[in-house]
Amino acid sequence: MASDPNDRALLISPAYDISAYGSAESLGLRSVAATLLRESAEVCVVDECPGEVPAGVAKFAASARLIGVGVLFTRQVPAALELISTLRAVAPAAHLILGGQGVQFLWQRVLQDSSALDSVCLYEGDDTVRDLWRCLRAGRSFNTIPGLAYRNGGQITADPRSPVEDLDALPFPYRRAGTGVYRDGVATMSTSRGCMAHCTFCQSGNYGNRYHRLPRWRSRSAKNVVAEVAELIREHDVTAISFVDDDFFGGDAQGHERAYEIARLLRGLPRRIRFSIECRINELDADLLLTLRAAGLRRVLIGIEAANDADLALFAKKTTNAQAERAISLLRRLEIDFTIGFIMFQPQSSLGGVRENLDFLYRLRLGTYRRIANRLELYPGAPLNGYFRRRGVALRESAYRVDYDFTDASVAVLRRSFLDVLEPYTHVERRCQTALFRCITTDQIEQAGRLKQIAKDISEALVDHAIRCWERVASGAEPDMDPDMRSAVTRRVQVLGGAIN
Ligand code: B12
């Protein structure tokens, strides 16, 4: 710990909707904190800071040389700017920097909107924050540091820097040791950066390799990854890890070899951890999955996103329904739990396209309320914005969010009825998923099997009602006005809820 109180750095992020998404550590903030720790800074990390800044945090901020505010999602930007004004009031002399994926493509706007901010970090923060810290300590100007956007006279200067090539050279994210069991024994880890695919709706392809024009996915070595896992077990009593990489496998043979090596090294650890990964559907391979399962793999997140040709082409997924079906039957056969990304609606959705999506979800028993109601999230700077504007979609920007109307009015009626009529299913889904998660993480195999069957029954009933809504809208009626439909949903939800007990 540094002796000079001026060598303090506060890394903080505003709260998000934790009730809907669950709480997690902020790896971005913690990665930047680890870099500063290497520079002998005294760091304090506050993930998910509530609206009112706690007194202890404000006191630390008042003596900090650097305050870094992180925004992972663009939705968080207004809350981040409020937090920045509060912190500026208590720390008039600190350098205040904003960073994280949620603020990418927006640095100009936030610097114009918040005079409390000194700079915005472009893309990856590791080396940029290190250099900024060195400048601040030496009393030098930060204007020569690549990777920063800042006010320069009446202009805003933004000077990107190349991304980190050697990820093994970075320190592990800062997690204060000695605090007992870490977050219920669950940690998150990032083992790679960027994604080989360039799906148009996704920030990762832009933020990572696409923006930097890098030909490949960058990854940490298997040895380095498992060294962090070992540290998490040793220092923090961690039992489960969620790997948050955009694509754990990296889309090539080298990435697959790395996964095999990670599995081999994990098996050599004193504790078998359970873990989850995220990857593309066309990369799932039975032998590799079995090897990972033996090393503790319990859950896979795959992005299917759509099941009709128009949306798959719009999103540039470069995958097919047949590949998606194969991936799902493989995961089911190997008894590996999975979850899928799915975007039911986009501004130009057609009733026909939504019906194809619903039929797919029904056939595979994959429907959930969130998937059925989900609509494409656009944020300022997203590559699809220009595409939609050119096709006459009216996009409205407010509070750093992009909103839109569906070009087909009947699609708007359909989505509204999904939100309204199907809402009672959310309660039974949540209960079933909570019970299932508990069984999976405690290896209660038989009970988990029973709950998985109930989850399939819930899905079947939910999509069945969604299809009935669709049929009514297609015939010109409004399903949310239909009392019979509502009572049918209530009855079905009651029966399903009874089965969970
Ligand atoms: C984990 C995760 C979540 C977790 C977050 C938990 C948490 N507290 O961290 C949960 C599940 C809650 C979540 C939810 C959502 N997510 Co999410 N999520 C991710 C994911 C997979 C990993 C983030 C991560 O830890 N990365 C690893 C770290 C090391 O990288 P990093 O954060 O980029 O940090 C680096 C730099 O950004 C920078 N940096 C970061 N912070 C700071 C701070 C400072 C001060 C500085 C200087 C620099 C800096 O330096 C770091 C090191 O180089 C990313 C995709 C990805 N692979 O990154 C999507 C991602 C962030 N999510 C995204 C989205 C859209 C969502 C949802 C809106 C999805 C939805 N429709 O429901 C929700 C929003 C929740 C809400 N209520 O608002 C988008 C954000 C797009 C955007 N511009 O808004 C991403 C980028 C996915 C994507 N491919 O598009 N998500």
Ligand code: SF4
């Ligand atoms: S495969 Fe996933 S992470 Fe990669 S660009 Fe597409 S949606 Fe984003």
